Amino acid sequence: MPTKPELMTTPEQSAERPLMEIRDLKVHYELRGSALARLVGGEGETVKAVDGVNVALRKGEVLGLVGESGSGKTTLGRALLGLVRPTSGHITYGDLDLARMPQRQLRSVRRRLQMVFQDPHAALNPSMDLATAIGHPLRIHKLVKSKAEARERVRETLERVGLTPADQFLDKLPAELSGGQKQRAVIARAIICGPELLVADEPISMLDMSVRAKILELMLELGRDLDLTYVYITHDLATAKFFCDRVAIMYLGRVVEIGPTEEIFADPKHPYTKALLRAVPDLDPERKVPRDLPRGEIPDAAAPPHGCSFHPRCPFAFEPCGWEARDLRAMFERRWIRLGEDALAREEPLVGELTEVDAHEEMVRVRAGGRAAELTALLEEARADEPDDPLWKGVERIESDGGAVVVRFRPGIDPGLLRVNAVDVACHLHDPNLSHDH
Amino acid sequence: MATVTQPMPGPGRTPVKGSTRVVRLLRGIARPYRNSHGVGRFMLVTGTVLVVLMLLTAVFAPLIATFGFSQVAGADGQRFMNHAEPGAEHIFGTTTQGFDVFSRVVWGARTAVTVVLLALAFSLFLGVLLGLIAGFVGRWVDRVLVMVMDALFALPALLLAIVVAFLLSEYVGGGASTAALAITAVYVPQYFRVVRAATVSAKEQTYVEAARAMGARPATIMFRYLLTNVIQSVPVIATLNAADAILTLAGLGFLGYGIQPTEAAEWGYDLQRAVSDTGAGIWWTGLYPGLAIVLLVMGLTLMGEGLNETMNPAIRVRRLIPISMPELTAAQRTKAAQVPERDRPGQDRPVDTGGEDRNSREPGSGETGKGGAA
Ligand SMILES: Nc1ncnc2c1ncn2[C@@H]1O[C@H](COP(=O)(O)OP(=O)(O)O)[C@@H](O)[C@H]1O
Ligand code: SF4
Numbered sequence: 143m144p145t146k147p148e149l150m151t152t153p154e155q156s157a158e159r160p161l162m163e164i165r166d167l168k169v170h171y172e173l174r175g176s177a178l179a180r181l182v183g184g185e186g187e188t189v190k191a192v193d194g195v196n197v198a199l200r201k202g203e204v205l206g207l208v209g210e211s212g213s214g215k216t217t218l219g220r221a222l223l224g225l226v227r228p229t230s231g232h233i234t235y236g237d238l239d240l241a242r243m244p245q246r247q248l249r250s251v252r253r254r255l256q257m258v259f260q261d262p263h264a265a266l267n268p269s270m271d272l273a274t275a276i277g278h279p280l281r282i283h284k285l286v287k288s289k290a291e292a293r294e295r296v297r298e299t300l301e302r303v304g305l306t307p308a309d310q311f312l313d314k315l316p317a318e319l320s321g322g323q324k325q326r327a328v329i330a331r332a333i334i335c336g337p338e339l340l341v342a343d344e345p346i347s348m349l350d351m352s353v354r355a356k357i358l359e360l361m362l363e364l365g366r367d368l369d370l371t372y373v374y375i376t377h378d379l380a381t382a383k384f385f386c387d388r389v390a391i392m393y394l395g396r397v398v399e400i401g402p403t404e405e406i407f408a409d410p411k412h413p414y415t416k417a418l419l420r421a422v423p424d425l426d427p428e429r430k431v432p433r434d435l436p437r438g439e440i441p442d443a444a445a446p447p448h449g450c451s452f453h454p455r456c457p458f459a460f461e462p463c464g465w466e467a468r469d470l471r472a473m474f475e476r477r478w479i480r481l482g483e484d485a486l487a488r489e490e491p492l493v494g495e496l497t498e499v500d501a502h503e504e505m506v507r508v509r510a511g512g513r514a515a516e517l518t519a520l521l522e523e524a525r526a527d528e529p530d531d532p533l534w535k536g537v538e539r540i541e542s543d544g545g546a547v548v549v550r551f552r553p554g555i556d557p558g559l560l561r562v563n564a565v566d567v568a569c570h571l572h573d574p575n576l577s578h579d580h
Numbered sequence: 581m582a583t584v585t586q587p588m589p590g591p592g593r594t595p596v597k598g599s600t601r602v603v604r605l606l607r608g609i610a611r612p613y614r615n616s617h618g619v620g621r622f623m624l625v626t627g628t629v630l631v632v633l634m635l636l637t638a639v640f641a642p643l644i645a646t647f648g649f650s651q652v653a654g655a656d657g658q659r660f661m662n663h664a665e666p667g668a669e670h671i672f673g674t675t676t677q678g679f680d681v682f683s684r685v686v687w688g689a690r691t692a693v694t695v696v697l698l699a700l701a702f703s704l705f706l707g708v709l710l711g712l713i714a715g716f717v718g719r720w721v722d723r724v725l726v727m728v729m730d731a732l733f734a735l736p737a738l739l740l741a742i743v744v745a746f747l748l749s750e751y752v753g754g755g756a757s758t759a760a761l762a763i764t765a766v767y768v769p770q771y772f773r774v775v776r777a778a779t780v781s782a783k784e785q786t787y788v789e790a791a792r793a794m795g796a797r798p799a800t801i802m803f804r805y806l807l808t809n810v811i812q813s814v815p816v817i818a819t820l821n822a823a824d825a826i827l828t829l830a831g832l833g834f835l836g837y838g839i840q841p842t843e844a845a846e847w848g849y850d851l852q853r854a855v856s857d858t859g860a861g862i863w864w865t866g867l868y869p870g871l872a873i874v875l876l877v878m879g880l881t882l883m884g885e886g887l888n889e890t891m892n893p894a895i896r897v898r899r900l901i902p903i904s905m906p907e908l909t910a911a912q913r914t915k916a917a918q919v920p921e922r923d924r925p926g927q928d929r930p931v932d933t934g935g936e937d938r939n940s941r942e943p944g945s946g947e948t949g950k951g952g953a954a
């Protein structure tokens with residue numbers, strides 16, 4: 143039962159219009175294959191970097207986008223500023239829909255929406271001095287009449303971001319600054335036109351440990367003084383906890399959990415959030431839980447898993463989570479790692495054909511030649527060895543059909559966001575209609 | 581370029597508004613000379629000296645030359661002897677037509693410098709502009725421009741120059757600008773290629789996206805953000821091309837498609853006239869113009885290769901500066917070993933290995949090697 147994702151507006155907030163409303167936003171990148179592949183296969187693969195995100199940004203809040211690398215955080219952040227063209231969906235900002243606006247008109251809106259980049263070493267033009275670089279937005283938007291006026295504004299802004307005495311920095315080139323100073327300059331350039339929204343894409347991840355906290359404090363201070371709304375992108379939960387009012391956890395282009403920071407950290411609801419929190423090193427040194435990330439790796443965004451895209455890694459996955467042929471292959475791989483070379487040599491020829499099985503199929507048919515019975519037995523053995531593997535909840539039936547073995551999976555359902563307390567979470571565990579025994 | 585990695589000297593430098601830009605420019609020009617060493621430095625300095633001498637000759641030609649370039653008679657109205665041997669009156673002798681060889685050589689320097697500077701200006705302007713547009717805009721604009729430039733590049737340089745000179749001589753005449761335009765056609769594709777390649781890589785840089793994010797127009801991005809970073813590889817090619825251009829100019833003159841003798845003195849033309857002299861043992865008419873060509877070409881080549889050596893990190897071997905560290909005491913050593921990996925400072929990247937670096941590496945030195953064609 144795919145619940146239609148509701149908009150994240152609680153009753154008390156609905157009176158005030160959100161600063162920006164993102165509805166069903168999708169950004170898909172076409173990966174162009176080789177010329178030959180395009181001739182033969184028609185089209186290349188599509189990477190679903192952002193795949194159906196719904197968020198309402200409140201005025202003055204700090205919203206964290208948290209997720210592993212590749213989960214689409216940067217793409218979402220860039221889409222908010224109109225720097226990538228969304229494939230579909232809406233970004234409502236005032237009366238404008240940024241998702242549909244032509245570049246020409248977007249340019250004038252850019253004054254209000256700004257970005258702080260991950261790599262301060264690359265974000266400044268190496269051949270432009272700070273006075274010119276930071277003052278350039280003013281001149282682009284014609285907010286100053288003369289060069290001297292721009293310089294004066296730059297001087298004020300430099301003081302504001304802590305590059306003092308400002309006169310010493312005005313004529314410097316980026317190469318003459320340290321990483322932290324560069325990031326301050328980037329922030330200065332972002333705020334000089336008086337923006338409303340600042341998207342900060344991992345602003346401290348490439349900085350020296352010693353200046354990270356200072357940059358975050360500067361951003362908080364600026365947020366207060368200038369009435370900024372932040373979208374803070376990070377893979378680091380510790381800084382998100384420190385910095386954000388609300389946190390959205392992203393996984394493979396979707397928001398899987400979003401809510402107030404305290405509740406997310408105190409009572410994480412999505413299994414992925416739980417796993418992320420366990421992996422944070424020193425959130426709570428007393429706690430003695432194993433600090434492991436979920437098993438397996440983040441899947442290829444070009445071929446995301448069926449159903450809940452977290453299910454191949456989810457320790458709590460159950461029947462409706464979207465089981466498919468690929469999971470069977472992954473189960474055997476885990477089995478061989480556990481049992482060693484001998485088992486691999488013995489069993490691989492039997493299940494070999496599973497490698498060629500296509501992704502989204504709720505049924506898989508393995509032609510085992512004359513050894514169908516052997517394969518069925520092997521499957522039963524695997525189940526008996528690891529009966530707790532969530533995969534077996536998803537296997538509906540194993541039957542032999544002539545010379546082939548057919549494994550049928552239960553139909554998968556794509557989880558939508560559901561409200562639990564103050565948090566919205568996309569997981570079947572929290573859907574009372576699906577999860578009777580959990 | 582990698583030379584920027586060195587922090588700017590002079591911590592006590594107090595920047596004075598406005599003059600910093602000039603200071604920075606001068607420093608940029610001085611940088612290759614300060615940073616070069618060994619053979620590179622020798623080439624750079626020797627080349628520069630030769631080129632500067634030639635430039636001075638060109639500028640002060642009216643003062644240096646004893647006669648006009650087409651003067652065949654002295655002030656007293658008496659005609660010069662034809663084929664006069666080098667002597668007191670004509671230190672390099674005279675030619676078949678009775679021209680003073682020394683004066684022809686000096687005026688020839690002025691012609692060569694004028695034509696090459698004009699050609700450089702034209703081809704830099706066209707090549708850089710088109711390369712920038714093709715690299716930045718991409719799509720069909722890029723494809724069409726690349727095709728045209730590749731076609732030009734495929735033609736032998738001298739042949740192309742002759743065709744252009746021939747076509748233009750109808751309309752523009754046989755002067756310096758015709759020769760310059762003919763040479764321009766030869767060198768535009770090289771600047772185009774190098775600048776296009778640098779632009780393609782530079783436009784993926786974050787600072788270009790930052791410019792977009794602040795609302796800059798495409799033209800602003802191209803000229804304020806990309807241009808300054810992609811032209812850094814141009815000086816090397818420009819110097820090497822200038823050497824090549826001298827040869828092309830002389831080639832045109834030698835074949836009779838260059839500057840007409842009535843317009844200016846030109847070494848290639850003089851060489852051609854001197855060909856028949858050599859059999860008669862008249863060596864001076866050919867030797868001096870030939871020597872002038874060799875010296876200027878050599879100067880420019882040495883300068884270009886020297887620049888290449890110091891500025892192009894791909895082939896440059898940095899001089900190793902020995903660093904002596906104070907000896908660790910035993911106690912310090914054990915302490916250092918105990919610091920766990922993730923607590924060690926210095927995750928910050930070293931100051932600037934940034935954009936410039938990558939851009940200037942892009943065009944390989946191979947791009948400049950068209951000289952053999954002329
Ligand atoms: N310009 C692009 N072209 C193709 N794929 C892209 C592009 N940018 C990002 N991607 C892909 O989109 C996915 C999400 O990337 P990104 O938004 O950078 O994630 P994050 O910032 O969370 O690490 C990744 O799989 C990445 O490879
Ligand atoms: S829906 Fe919930 S339980 Fe099922 S796989 Fe996804 S996260 Fe795990």
Ligand SMILES: [Mg+2]
Nearest residue numbers: 212215216217
């Ligand atoms: Mg990112």
